[in-house]
Amino acid sequence: MAKATFKVPDLTQYTEVPAIQPGAMAHSQPFIAKAEFQEPLGYPGELVENWQERAIEKMGELLGKYRSLRVYMDACVKCGACTDKCHYFLGTADPKNMPVGRQDLMRKVYRRYFTLAGKLFPKLVGAEDFTKEVLDDWYSYFHQCSQCRRCSVFCPYGIDTAEISMAAREIMDAIGVGQKYCNEIIGKVYKVGNNLGLPGPALIDTLEGLEEDVYDDTGVRVRYPIDQEGAEILLVTPSADFFAEPHVDGLIGYGKVFHEAGISWTLSTHASEAANFGMFIGSYENMHRVAQRIREAAIKLKVKRIVFGECGHAWRVAYSFLNTLAGPWDFLDPRYPVPQHICEFTYELIQQGKLKFDKSENDDKVLTYHDSCNVARASRMGNVPGGQFEIPRAIIRATCNNFYDMDEDTIRDRTFCCGGGGGLLTDDLMELRVKGAKPRLDALNNVIQEKGVTHMAAICAICKTQFSKVFPYYGLEMDQIISLHQLVGDAIVLTPGPEDDEPDDDDDDD
Amino acid sequence: MAFLTNFYAFLFYFAACVLVAGLARKIIQYALTPAPLKIPTTPAPTTQRGVVLRMMREVVLFESLFRGNKWTWIFGWMFHFGLFLVTLRHLRYFIDPVWFPIQLVQPFGIYGGIAMVVGLAGLWARRFLVDRVKYITSTSDHLILGLLVAIGCTGLLMKFVFHVDVVEIKTFFLGLYSYDIQPLPADPLLLLHLLLVALLMIIFPYSKLLHMPGLFFSPTRNQVDNPREQRHIAPWASKLEQR
Ligand code: HEM
Ligand code: SF4
Ligand code: SF4
Numbered sequence: 001m002a003k004a005t006f007k008v009p010d011l012t013q014y015t016e017v018p019a020i021q022p023g024a025m026a027h028s029q030p031f032i033a034k035a036e037f038q039e040p041l042g043y044p045g046e047l048v049e050n051w052q053e054r055a056i057e058k059m060g061e062l063l064g065k066y067r068s069l070r071v072y073m074d075a076c077v078k079c080g081a082c083t084d085k086c087h088y089f090l091g092t093a094d095p096k097n098m099p100v101g102r103q104d105l106m107r108k109v110y111r112r113y114f115t116l117a118g119k120l121f122p123k124l125v126g127a128e129d130f131t132k133e134v135l136d137d138w139y140s141y142f143h144q145c146s147q148c149r150r151c152s153v154f155c156p157y158g159i160d161t162a163e164i165s166m167a168a169r170e171i172m173d174a175i176g177v178g179q180k181y182c183n184e185i186i187g188k189v190y191k192v193g194n195n196l197g198l199p200g201p202a203l204i205d206t207l208e209g210l211e212e213d214v215y216d217d218t219g220v221r222v223r224y225p226i227d228q229e230g231a232e233i234l235l236v237t238p239s240a241d242f243f244a245e246p247h248v249d250g251l252i253g254y255g256k257v258f259h260e261a262g263i264s265w266t267l268s269t270h271a272s273e274a275a276n277f278g279m280f281i282g283s284y285e286n287m288h289r290v291a292q293r294i295r296e297a298a299i300k301l302k303v304k305r306i307v308f309g310e311c312g313h314a315w316r317v318a319y320s321f322l323n324t325l326a327g328p329w330d331f332l333d334p335r336y337p338v339p340q341h342i343c344e345f346t347y348e349l350i351q352q353g354k355l356k357f358d359k360s361e362n363d364d365k366v367l368t369y370h371d372s373c374n375v376a377r378a379s380r381m382g383n384v385p386g387g388q389f390e391i392p393r394a395i396i397r398a399t400c401n402n403f404y405d406m407d408e409d410t411i412r413d414r415t416f417c418c419g420g421g422g423g424l425l426t427d428d429l430m431e432l433r434v435k436g437a438k439p440r441l442d443a444l445n446n447v448i449q450e451k452g453v454t455h456m457a458a459i460c461a462i463c464k465t466q467f468s469k470v471f472p473y474y475g476l477e478m479d480q481i482i483s484l485h486q487l488v489g490d491a492i493v494l495t496p497g498p499e500d501d502e503p504d505d506d507d508d509d510d
Numbered sequence: 511m512a513f514l515t516n517f518y519a520f521l522f523y524f525a526a527c528v529l530v531a532g533l534a535r536k537i538i539q540y541a542l543t544p545a546p547l548k549i550p551t552t553p554a555p556t557t558q559r560g561v562v563l564r565m566m567r568e569v570v571l572f573e574s575l576f577r578g579n580k581w582t583w584i585f586g587w588m589f590h591f592g593l594f595l596v597t598l599r600h601l602r603y604f605i606d607p608v609w610f611p612i613q614l615v616q617p618f619g620i621y622g623g624i625a626m627v628v629g630l631a632g633l634w635a636r637r638f639l640v641d642r643v644k645y646i647t648s649t650s651d652h653l654i655l656g657l658l659v660a661i662g663c664t665g666l667l668m669k670f671v672f673h674v675d676v677v678e679i680k681t682f683f684l685g686l687y688s689y690d691i692q693p694l695p696a697d698p699l700l701l702l703h704l705l706l707v708a709l710l711m712i713i714f715p716y717s718k719l720l721h722m723p724g725l726f727f728s729p730t731r732n733q734v735d736n737p738r739e740q741r742h743i744a745p746w747a748s749k750l751e752q753r
Contacts (some may be wrong), residue, residue, distance in 0.1 A: 067543040073726030080643035081578030126648035154578030158730035385553035497574040
């Protein structure tokens with residue numbers, strides 16, 4: 001059981017806005033990346049000598065490269081609409097976790113070095129030199145933002161604190177102050193191909209095991225192919241899907257859907273990771289380099305379509321950025337969007353009546369659905385705005401009898417982040433993760449009490465990992481979070497293939 | 511007397527230059543800075559037309575703020591709509607003959623002035639009463655509110671209590687167009703009112719009042735949600751492509 005060294009908040013019926021407690025989370029900092037994790041990404045190994053000068057120079061460069069940063073630094077009127085919107089503020093009460101409080105950590109430096117008012121009257125406009133203390137605050141609080149964009153929904157100018165956190169992390173990386181968790185992981189992708197550092201043979205092994213499990217379970221041979229040249233679809237999924245519950249049940253579900261669709265598909269050892277942590281550290285270059293692996297795999301395997309598995313930030317990079325980073329996709333089948341989400345794929349088959357479900361298979365559960373932040377506010381599914389909300393729900397309704405939504409204020413584009421997104425899913429930030437999960441868990445607890453909900457489905461590897469870790473702190477069971485495609489996989493009625501009668505002499509063809 | 515008139519004439523030439531040049535510089539800077547990635551806050555419109563509508567709702571109705579905080583919305587919208595009516599009403603000093611719609615708006619301009627001051631008072635009160643808003647408020651935020659309240663109050667005082675000769679004021683401003691400096695009434699209230707307005711024009715391009723042009727350039731609000739259909743790439747980013 002989880003043992004906490006901090007006070008776990010009590011769940012409340014509605015998430016109350018706390019009175020501010022300055023400095024409440026000043027101690028929260030993730031481990032710093034050592035040189036071995038910095039250098040492969042092209043960053044200095046430790047704090048450089050003239051760091052202040054370099055940081056300001058980098059900030060100037062980013063202000064010229066990103067209109068978002070430039071406009072957001074100027075536009076905030078301190079109206080306060082965002083102040084009670086961040087789950088980290090609601091969970092910790094630290095005013096520097098109010099989105100505008102977080103932005104101001106950068107804005108005060110921006111004003112000091114880049115605006116007339118801040119150069120002439122720093123005190124008046126709250127401008128400050130970039131001192132070691134300010135850098136320290138940056139490292140703390142820009143690693144207390146999960147880049148979930150909830151603040152940007154309510155800001156009258158759409159100021160997105162995620163953009164500012166990304167820029168801050170890039171500036172810190174440039175002066176040698178990187179975060180171990182993210183930078184080590186990106187290094188693993190370059191070396192091995194995925195975040196978890198699972199080498200090709202291990203993946204092949206896992207998938208063979210899955211095929212056997214599914215066969216034992218259902219009596220039907222469902223294939224889980226990898227590196228299969230000439231397949232129709234390349235599936236890119238978070239590496240967590242190969243690794244552990246509840247993720248792997250989602251992967252089992254995808255395979256069953258492809259089986260029923262009768263479309264050939266393959267995973268890739270080279271692009272065995274959907275997530276792109278380059279985004280978390282705000283590095284276009286690293287994001288570009290990670291994304292190229294998907295293009296390379298698609299070309300090498302001669303696929304015609306690309307489909308992404310369940311992952312939130314990954315889907316943001318895939319949906320919103322992949323065309324920019326690794327396109328154009330003119331060598332793929334133009335009849336399909338590139339890339340597609342596995343939910344879009346499954347939903348389309350449901351619409352066409354190609355999937356048969358036995359909903360009663362899921363009757364042991366009463367479900368609710370967690371809109372993952374980056375799917376909800378930074379992407380889309382289908383061809384109408386808001387498809388990212390309706391399509392997953394439609395899939396749940398098609399596969400389950402018992403489904404209830406959480407409070408409207410906490411779902412769809414107003415959804416709360418799980419508390420572990422944006423590169424914060426690391427044990428050195430456990431206090432932040434537990435406290436940041438409170439708003440989501442308040443709403444979940446409500447439907448548990450009122451509707452008898454037993455499980456929450458999600459379509460993000462980070463959400464799933466985060467919830468299975470923090471649920472126990474709040475007295476819930478870790479297996480109450482499940483993959484959406486587990487529901488699909490459990491309810492789907494599989495069609496036996498010709499070889500399913502004689503299971504013994506089935507050779508694997510490579 | 512002549513000194514005062516000349517001083518105010520110079521002040522308004524100067525303020526107008528700072529406002530126009532400063533805003534132009536900022537707008538050009540915003541326009542020239544690329545937005546390398548598609549980052550609209552979704553659900554977002556999938557067509558340009560939809561984006562124009564979204565932006566109009568933000569400008570006219572403060573849609574996002576409405577979802578965010580009702581009190582701030584009420585006071586904020588009251589203030590801005592009031593300011594808008596007041597500005598329309600003031601056009602009569604700057605055009606001759608006065609267009610018919612501007613004539614129509616005159617009485618509403620007065621209500622606008624009152625709404626503006628009430629709205630500002632509400633917004634200011636929040637800065638003392640709500641601990642979160644108090645925390646993020648800096649001296650400049652108080653000063654700008656004070657400036658606008660002072661402009662509003664001096665204006666209303668001239669309307670309701672100490673009347674001034676509006677015909678002479680109009681002659682003064684119309685004269686400025688052709689560098690023909692006409693005498694300005696030496697009424698202390700009027701002089702204060704005009705001084706504050708000039709100050710507002712000067713600080714506009716150097717303060718948070720940049721939210722006005724900023725909104726139109728905000729990528730989370732002005733981008734079309736079509737990244738899969740249309741490849742979007744910034745010039746600096748395309749240099750990374752080595753194929
Ligand atoms: C396109 C035109 C404009 C739009 C859409 C707009 C929108 C907004 C919004 C949504 C707010 C936040 C809510 C609030 O505090 O009222 C705000 C604040 C503010 N606006 Fe505007 N505005 C515009 C033009 C102007 C102009 C021309 C001025 C003035 C001279 C101005 C002065 C202010 C001030 C002083 C605040 C801050 C109020 C405070 O301190 O609480 N705005 N604006
Ligand atoms: S992006 Fe999310 S985590 Fe970051 S400040 Fe905004 S609401 Fe908080
Ligand atoms: S909602 Fe936007 S403008 Fe208002 S305080 Fe927050 S960031 Fe600033």
